[in-house]
Amino acid sequence: MGIDGDAPVPPHRRFGEEGGRLSYGGYLRLPALLAQQQPESEAPDELLFITIHQVYELWFKLLLHELESAREAMFEGELWQARHLFRRVHAVEKVLIEQVDVLETMTPQDFLEFRAKLEPASGFQSVQFRELEFLSGLKDERYLSSFRHASDTELARLRRRLEEPTLWDAYLTALSQRGLPVSDDEIMDSLLAVARDRRSYDDLWQLAEDLLTHDEKAAHWRMRHVQMVERQIGTKSGTGGSTGAPYLRGRTRMHYFPLLWELRAWL
Ligand code: HEM
Ligand SMILES: N[C@@H](CC(=O)c1ccccc1NC=O)C(=O)O
Structure with a gap:
C-alpha cells in the first residue's frame, strides 16, 4: 500500500x-x-568533540571545492559565476563560526576528562584548513613541517596548493582582462580606479567585496576559536606543541588580501 x-x-x-x-x-x-565516531575515552563529551570536528572537515571539503570553482570562474572572466559561488562560501563560513557555540556547551572540566588522550594531535594538523589558507593566498611553507604525520597524498596536496594560483592571482587576472594594470607598482591605482568608477567596474568592485567578506569571515572564525580556547584551557600550552592562545591570537591578525584592507585608507 x-x-x-x-x-x-x-x-x-x-x-x-x-x-x-x-x-x-x-x-x-x-x-x-x-x-566514523570512535572515542578514545569513556568521557561523555568526546562524541560531541569528534562530531563537531568531522562536520568542520566536511564543510572544509565543500569550501575547497567551491573556492576552486570560483577561482576558475575568475580566470575565465565569468565574474557572475564567481560571485554566485562566494555567496555559498559565505553562508557556509557563517555556519562554521556559529558552530563554535555548540562546542562551547562543553565545560573545561568535561574537556579535561579526555584532553590528555588527544596529545599530540591538534587542529594544527588539519590538512584541509591549511589548504584553505594556501588557496586563499596565505601561503607559508613552514607549516609543511607540522605535517610529518600526514600521508604522502596529503603532503602532495599541500605542496600542490603552495604551487598553484591563489584566489588573489585569479582576481588580478580578472582585473587585467579589463585592461587594468596589476604590477606591484600599479595594483593599488587599479583597485582605486575600480572603487571610484563603479559605473564601469561594479562587477569587479562587488567581487573584491566578496573576497573581503571571505577574509573577514575567516578572521572571525579565528577570533571565535581563540576565545573558545581561552575558555577551555586558559593559558595552558596546546596539545600540538604551540603556546596555545598566544599563538592563536597572533594568527587573528592575518589577512588573505591585505591590499583590499589597505585600499580603505586611500579612498
Ligand atoms: C575545546 C576546543 C578546542 C580547543 C581547546 C582548541 C585548541 C587549540 C590550540 C591550543 C591550538 C594551537 C595549536 C596547538 O598547540 O594545539 C589549536 C589550533 C587549531 N585548531 Fe583548535 N581547539 C579547539 C577546537 C577546534 C575546532 C572545533 C576546530 C575545527 C576544525 C579547531 C581547529 C583548529 C585549527 C585549524 C588550528 C590551527 C590554527 C592555526 O594554525 O592558525 N579547533 N586549537
Ligand atoms: N589543541 C587542543 C586539543 C584540540 O582541540 C584538538 C585535538 C585533536 C584534534 C583536534 C583538536 N582541535 C583543535 O585544535 C588543546 O590543546 O587542548
Whole structure:
C-alpha cells in the first residue's frame, strides 16, 4: 500500500528509489559515515568533540571545492559565476563560526576528562584548513613541517596548493582582462580606479567585496576559536606543541588580501 492508503505504488515509481537502486542511507553512505565516531575515552563529551570536528572537515571539503570553482570562474572572466559561488562560501563560513557555540556547551572540566588522550594531535594538523589558507593566498611553507604525520597524498596536496594560483592571482587576472594594470607598482591605482568608477567596474568592485567578506569571515572564525580556547584551557600550552592562545591570537591578525584592507585608507 502507498503511504496515503491508495493502491500500492509500483516499485520503479517509488520516489527516491527509482528503479529500486537508491535508498537514503545507501546514497549518503550512512553506514560508513556513522561508523566514523570512535572515542578514545569513556568521557561523555568526546562524541560531541569528534562530531563537531568531522562536520568542520566536511564543510572544509565543500569550501575547497567551491573556492576552486570560483577561482576558475575568475580566470575565465565569468565574474557572475564567481560571485554566485562566494555567496555559498559565505553562508557556509557563517555556519562554521556559529558552530563554535555548540562546542562551547562543553565545560573545561568535561574537556579535561579526555584532553590528555588527544596529545599530540591538534587542529594544527588539519590538512584541509591549511589548504584553505594556501588557496586563499596565505601561503607559508613552514607549516609543511607540522605535517610529518600526514600521508604522502596529503603532503602532495599541500605542496600542490603552495604551487598553484591563489584566489588573489585569479582576481588580478580578472582585473587585467579589463585592461587594468596589476604590477606591484600599479595594483593599488587599479583597485582605486575600480572603487571610484563603479559605473564601469561594479562587477569587479562587488567581487573584491566578496573576497573581503571571505577574509573577514575567516578572521572571525579565528577570533571565535581563540576565545573558545581561552575558555577551555586558559593559558595552558596546546596539545600540538604551540603556546596555545598566544599563538592563536597572533594568527587573528592575518589577512588573505591585505591590499583590499589597505585600499580603505586611500579612498
Ligand atoms: C575545546 C576546543 C578546542 C580547543 C581547546 C582548541 C585548541 C587549540 C590550540 C591550543 C591550538 C594551537 C595549536 C596547538 O598547540 O594545539 C589549536 C589550533 C587549531 N585548531 Fe583548535 N581547539 C579547539 C577546537 C577546534 C575546532 C572545533 C576546530 C575545527 C576544525 C579547531 C581547529 C583548529 C585549527 C585549524 C588550528 C590551527 C590554527 C592555526 O594554525 O592558525 N579547533 N586549537
Ligand atoms: N589543541 C587542543 C586539543 C584540540 O582541540 C584538538 C585535538 C585533536 C584534534 C583536534 C583538536 N582541535 C583543535 O585544535 C588543546 O590543546 O587542548
